[in-house]
Amino acid sequence: MTKIGVFGANGRMGQALIEAVEIEKEVELAGAFVRESSQYLNTQVKALQPVHTSALQFSDESSEDLQADVLIDFTLPEGMLSHLKVAVSKQIPMVIGTTGLSDQEMAHLQEASKHIPIVFARNFSVGVNLLLNLVQTAATKLADEMDIEIFEAHHRNKIDAPSGTALAIGEAIAEAKGWDHDTVARYDRSNVHEAKSQDEIGYSVLRAGDIVGEHTAYFATMGERLELTHKAASRLTFASGAVRAAQWLKNKPAGLYDMQDVLGLK
Numbered sequence: 001m002t003k004i005g006v007f008g009a010n011g012r013m014g015q016a017l018i019e020a021v022e023i024e025k026e027v028e029l030a031g032a033f034v035r036e037s038s039q040y041l042n043t044q045v046k047a048l049q050p051v052h053t054s055a056l057q058f059s060d061e062s063s064e065d066l067q068a069d070v071l072i073d074f075t076l077p078e079g080m081l082s083h084l085k086v087a088v089s090k091q092i093p094m095v096i097g098t099t100g101l102s103d104q105e106m107a108h109l110q111e112a113s114k115h116i117p118i119v120f121a122r123n124f125s126v127g128v129n130l131l132l133n134l135v136q137t138a139a140t141k142l143a144d145e146m147d148i149e150i151f152e153a154h155h156r157n158k159i160d161a162p163s164g165t166a167l168a169i170g171e172a173i174a175e176a177k178g179w180d181h182d183t184v185a186r187y188d189r190s191n192v193h194e195a196k197s198q199d200e201i202g203y204s205v206l207r208a209g210d211i212v213g214e215h216t217a218y219f220a221t222m223g224e225r226l227e228l229t230h231k232a233a234s235r236l237t238f239a240s241g242a243v244r245a246a247q248w249l250k251n252k253p254a255g256l257y258d259m260q261d262v263l264g265l266k
């Protein structure tokens with residue numbers, strides 16, 4: 001039995017994680033953690049998530065007696081970093097899905113992984129992790145004069161853009177091509193008054209309504225176009241993947257792992 005603690009437990013992903021823990025038989029909820037200032041502190045977890053049957057209450061993430069076999073964080077970069085400090089000080093493995101990290105924030109995460117095992121993934125679905133392999137095949141097998149573009153669509157409340165997944169797809173393509181991603185990434189063409197070059201990766205973003213998460217990598221040339229698309233229909237997909245990662249991580253040595261390690265896709 002793996003005891004799981006969920007940070008940001010009142011958030012969209014926090015709620016999906018609680019549901020995923022409830023569904024999976026080999027795990028149990030050790031804690032549903034919210035900020036000290038949260039209106040949900042000390043209220044029943046099920047008041048927010050009606051399908052949840054646990055009698056647990058939301059508890060304070062800064063509490064001294066916070067305990068779990070594995071902690072899961074899908075919050076914001078600032079919150080994730082403070083949760084990471086807690087995990088390192090208590091020597092608890094951590095699964096992290098928070099996106100929008102700066103290079104400096106990523107460096108903190110890498111440093112922490114010298115002390116505890118961490119799974120960090122910008123997408124916990126099986127499909128997207130397979131897609132990361134498929135785009136590398138397309139990038140290496142297709143002719144060099146392909147235009148490469150990545151499109152992503154998410155719900156109106158998503159803060160970071162492009163999505164972590166879009167960037168992971170772009171980085172996978174750049175790696176396969178032997179390109180430096182930061183050099184070839186093109187986020188905005190509004191001031192570029194010239195034709196598309198074939199050694200760049202263009203990104204475009206849509207934010208609307210309740211879209212859970214859609215990503216397409218385009219490989220296009222004269223006369224044909226290959227589109228590799230993934231569509232997530234429910235946040236439970238990501239949450240179940242994170243719970244699976246937590247079970248996999250429980251007895252691993254310190255280090256930085258990703259969802260492809262968990263799924264054996266490397």
Ligand SMILES: NC(=O)C1=CN([C@@H]2O[C@H](COP(=O)(O)OP(=O)(O)OC[C@H]3O[C@@H](n4cnc5c(N)ncnc54)[C@H](OP(=O)(O)O)[C@@H]3O)[C@@H](O)[C@H]2O)C=CC1
Pocket residue numbers: 007008009010011012013014035038074075076078079080082096097098099100121122123124125160164238
């Ligand atoms: N890797 C993956 O597969 C996926 C990753 N994500 C990522 O997960 C993250 C969360 O997404 P989502 O659930 O939609 O967002 P929500 O806004 O619904 O939830 C964010 C949660 O983080 C908490 N939080 C924010 N700032 C802090 C802080 N400084 N300290 C402590 N807690 C904080 C919020 O608490 P409060 O309510 O008190 O503000 C809330 O509980 C995003 O980065 C998103 O991109 C999402 C889906 C899949």
Ligand SMILES: O=C(O)C1=N[C@H](C(=O)O)C[C@H](O)C1
Pocket residue numbers: 099122123154158162163164165166212213214
């Ligand atoms: O914020 C979201 O919702 C999602 N975020 C992740 C990302 O940035 O790629 C994963 C998923 O697409 C949903």
